[in-house]
Amino acid sequence: MTTTISSSRFSMTRALAIARHEFRVLLRDPTFLIVMIGMPVVVMAFVSKVFRFALADEGYRNVTGAEQAVPGVTVMFTFFLVGSVGFVFFREHGWGTWERLRASRARPFEIMVGKCMPVLAHAALQQTVLFGLGAALFGLRVRGSIVALVVVGAAFSVCLITLGVAVTSLCRTANQNNAISNVGAMLMAGLGGAIAPISALPEWARVIAPGTPSYWAMRGFRAVILDAGGIPQVLPSVAAMLLFAVAFTVFSLYRFRFEETKISWA
Numbered sequence: 001m002t003t004t005i006s007s008s009r010f011s012m013t014r015a016l017a018i019a020r021h022e023f024r025v026l027l028r029d030p031t032f033l034i035v036m037i038g039m040p041v042v043v044m045a046f047v048s049k050v051f052r053f054a055l056a057d058e059g060y061r062n063v064t065g066a067e068q069a070v071p072g073v074t075v076m077f078t079f080f081l082v083g084s085v086g087f088v089f090f091r092e093h094g095w096g097t098w099e100r101l102r103a104s105r106a107r108p109f110e111i112m113v114g115k116c117m118p119v120l121a122h123a124a125l126q127q128t129v130l131f132g133l134g135a136a137l138f139g140l141r142v143r144g145s146i147v148a149l150v151v152v153g154a155a156f157s158v159c160l161i162t163l164g165v166a167v168t169s170l171c172r173t174a175n176q177n178n179a180i181s182n183v184g185a186m187l188m189a190g191l192g193g194a195i196a197p198i199s200a201l202p203e204w205a206r207v208i209a210p211g212t213p214s215y216w217a218m219r220g221f222r223a224v225i226l227d228a229g230g231i232p233q234v235l236p237s238v239a240a241m242l243l244f245a246v247a248f249t250v251f252s253l254y255r256f257r258f259e260e261t262k263i264s265w266a
Contacts, residue, residue: 010113014106018114022088026118032084033122037129040077041137044069044130048138054197060226067141068197070134071221074127075214076189078160081123083181085164088115090174094264108258116161123157144224148234152220155241159213162248169256173263193218216240 026033044066052065060067092098101111131149134140142149164181171177189195191205192214198206209215220237223229
């Protein structure tokens with residue numbers, strides 16, 4: 001019988017028990033977390049001054065370039081967490097513990113939520129640290145509302161977690177998941193204006209850019225950082241990312257099969 005995701009009689013206690021286990025696994029080897037925070041800082045150091053000239057061409061004055069570099073690099077590297085969502089599921093298959101987890105009292109939706117919680121926390125920590133280091137090291141100055149900045153980051157994180165589940169539902173092997181996630185991260189970052197401002201992209205890229213979550217994340221971040229925006233100014237971006245999240249969730253509810261055997265590593 002096919003097992004699909006269901007939220008009926010959801011137990012947060014069981015979901016948190018799974019989440020605690022995932023946190024322990026993550027903290028046992030925090031290498032990935034460290035790299036996903038350290039490497040973006042290195043990239044920011046290379047591109048900040050270049051972006052200063054790009055922003056000047058757009059009419060912005062008294063900028064350091066960090067206003068584009070910090071949110072852009074953060075968006076690009078946060079996108080790599082799409083693959084991390086898949087890894088927490090493929091790892092169970094590699095360890096041979098997926099069937100034991102399925103046989104537990106936890107319902108499919110509780111398993112899904114519990115496994116995604118640590119990745120969501122990773123995204124929140126990553127964004128917080130990168131924006132903080134951007135301000136301390138590269139002169140990032142947020143002209144608008146910090147609350148609005150947090151709301152954009154939260155919506156983007158939720159969007160990426162749901163995308164990660166959707167990608168996982170499509171992939172049968174870990175290699176497929178890695179390839180789609182990594183290539184997709186670079187592609188989405190490029191199309192969304194994270195690698196270069198939207199104004200610098202080819203015309204064809206500017207046309208399709210709104211079809212990517214990264215475009216709306218960058219639009220929201222820039223509205224706060226460069227244009228001194230608040231909650232009203234970021235609502236269109238937040239709404240777009242949440243619509244993406246709803247679409248990814250609906251797809252996962254339809255496609256994710258808990259009884260499907262996945263190949264983690266050979």
